Amino acid sequence: MNKDTTKWFTSWFDTPFYHILYKDRDDSEAQHFMDTLTEYLNLPENGSILDLACGRGRHAVYLNSLGYHVTGADLSENSIAFAKQFENENLHFAVHDMCKPFNKQFDAVFNLFTSFGYFDKDEDNLNTIKAIKANLNTSGFAVIDFMNSEFIIDHLVPEETKTVEGIEFHLKRYVENDYIIKDISFSADGEHFNFQECVKAFTLADFEALFEAAGVFLLDVFGDYKLRKFNPKTSERLVMIFK
Known part of the structure; x- marks a missing residue:
């Protein structure tokens, strides 16, 4: 699901x-x-x-x-x-x-x-x-x-995987239409989740x-x-x- x-x-x-x-x-x-x-x-x-x-x-x-x-x-x-x-x-x-x-x-x-x-x-x-x-x-x-949006954009890590409490979080970061976006996907409790953080730069x-x-x-x-x-x-x- x-x-x-x-x-x-x-x-x-x-x-x-x-x-x-x-x-x-x-x-x-x-x-x-x-x-x-x-x-x-x-x-x-x-x-x-x-x-x-x-x-x-x-x-x-x-x-x-x-x-x-x-x-x-x-x-x-x-x-x-x-x-x-x-x-x-x-x-x-x-x-x-x-x-x-x-x-x-x-x-x-x-x-x-x-x-x-x-x-x-x-x-x-x-x-x-x-x-x-x-x-x-x-x-x-x-x-x-x-x-500081300028600094963040200059130092953006495009892809990263973080494991916390046994959950493997896949993170993707990019800039689109003046927004700094982070896509977060992971599986937990037998379900797959996609979330997005979206902050204006x-x-x-x-x-x-x-x-x-x-x-x-x-x-x-x-x-x-x-x-x-x-x-x-x-x-x-x-x-x-x-x-």
Whole structure:
């Protein structure tokens, strides 16, 4: 039996296989990034943070451990159901579409680890920036941590096989119509699965145009999780701070 899925981010992120494939993501690197970022932004003690597209909540949980009041929001019902086990009086999770405002304002809104640019409709990218703006209080900062598309495209590994928990994942990467695409195929539980990750190859100039259209101001641009200067040729990340 062959399972094909179309709207990949609503289905792929909801499968256990997504979490198996990416289970080795570096938590310590992510935590150092959170430390560096919150220190750099000089967020108020007990400040409030909205973690937008929070997945299963690992960064939200860590931010909460630093003393912040954190709300994690994600489209994936399964991920939010999983994250709810970590809730406490200062940590909450909700199923939410990030194209729409959250109806609450925060000291910071974080959109981390390339959780942007996979909408079918272009206007949803702008709507997300507008929603982030609506979610910020007057002194609040927003952070989008995106890939540096130029660097990623230059260093694309076209084909790769990864075996995790006994599942052999076949990965193909390519660029098509301004999207960086990853085809993922594997067999598990006697079934064959095909999924596709599809992220728009936004550049800094693309984001600048979105920010202008949404009426927000880009304050800083960094090229990695240590917040070093952004270089379009050599930086792996594109970390943007705006308000």
